[in-house]
Amino acid sequence: MNDRNIIFIGFMGVGKTTVGQLVAQKLNRKFIDTDEEIEKEYGIATSEIFKKFGEKVFREKEMSLIISLCKQKNLVVSLGGGAFLQEEIRNACLASCIVIFLDLTFEKWRERINLIIESRPVLNGKSIEEMKELFYKRQEIYSNHHIKIDTDNKEVEDIADQIIKLLENRRLQNLVHTEEGDI
Ligand SMILES: Nc1ncnc2c1ncn2[C@@H]1O[C@H](COP(=O)(O)OP(=O)(O)O)[C@@H](O)[C@H]1O
Numbered sequence: 556m557n558d559r560n561i562i563f564i565g566f567m568g569v570g571k572t573t574v575g576q577l578v579a580q581k582l583n584r585k586f587i588d589t590d591e592e593i594e595k596e597y598g599i600a601t602s603e604i605f606k607k608f609g610e611k612v613f614r615e616k617e618m619s620l621i622i623s624l625c626k627q628k629n630l631v632v633s634l635g636g637g638a639f640l641q642e643e644i645r646n647a648c649l650a651s652c653i654v655i656f657l658d659l660t661f662e663k664w665r666e667r668i669n670l671i672i673e674s675r676p677v678l679n680g681k682s683i684e685e686m687k688e689l690f691y692k693r694q695e696i697y698s699n700h701h702i703k704i705d706t707d708n709k710e711v712e713d714i715a716d717q718i719i720k721l722l723e724n725r726r727l728q729n730l731v732h733t734e735e736g737d738i
């Protein structure tokens with residue numbers, strides 16, 4: 556495995572935090588969830604940060620945190636689902652890290668709404684139709700990635716194992732290419 560950070564992106568609730576944590580554990584790497592880091596700094600939940608300080612402040616924190624994490628190595632980082640809306644974040648992550656997009660169909664995503672609705676201020680007060688619109692609108696920004704993983708009907712453990720295998724194969728491929736290039 557090379558030392559580039561592994562970054563998880565994707566819509567709210569697809570499993571970035573859960574899968575990222577497990578991948579980090581399996582690879583023996585430090586795990587950082589950007590929402591958790593920001594919440595720690597403020598001492599309150601994301602929804603409270605949105606309420607008290609506004610989304611703009613949250614997005615600025617997200618930006619400075621992620622840009623600084625991109626300068627480090629060997630991390631597994633799960634971003635918040637809106638982080639990739641900011642071009643500077645996208646560019647920094649894509650340039651120096653391995654960006655993994657966790658994909659889920661809207662049909663499967665909607666089965667998870669109850670698990671996340673309370674803690675995701677962006678979903679607050681939205682109808683299912685509005686959530687659907689946001690879901691599809693966001694897909695475009697997630698098309699900026701290195702690896703895409705379809706997660707429909709998959710257990711967290713299987714997703715993590717699939718990712719680790721893929722990364723290992725990439726590493727082997729890179730080794731072959733490097734050797735060929737050396738000849
Ligand atoms: N593959 C999966 N299968 C079933 N439930 C999942 C899966 N991945 C995540 N979840 C659940 O979905 C919810 C949102 O997961 P989370 O990791 O917080 O997503 P994100 O960080 O992308 O918003 C959690 O309750 C989590 O346990």
Ligand SMILES: O=C(O)C1=C[C@@H](OP(=O)(O)O)[C@@H](O)[C@H](O)C1
Nearest residue numbers: 566567568635636637675676677
């Ligand atoms: O998509 C978004 O705009 C957000 C996603 C959340 O993270 P998760 O994707 O981990 O739910 C969190 O950063 C915040 O509530 C805003």
Ligand SMILES: [Mg+2]
Nearest residue numbers: 571572590633
């Ligand atoms: Mg998360």
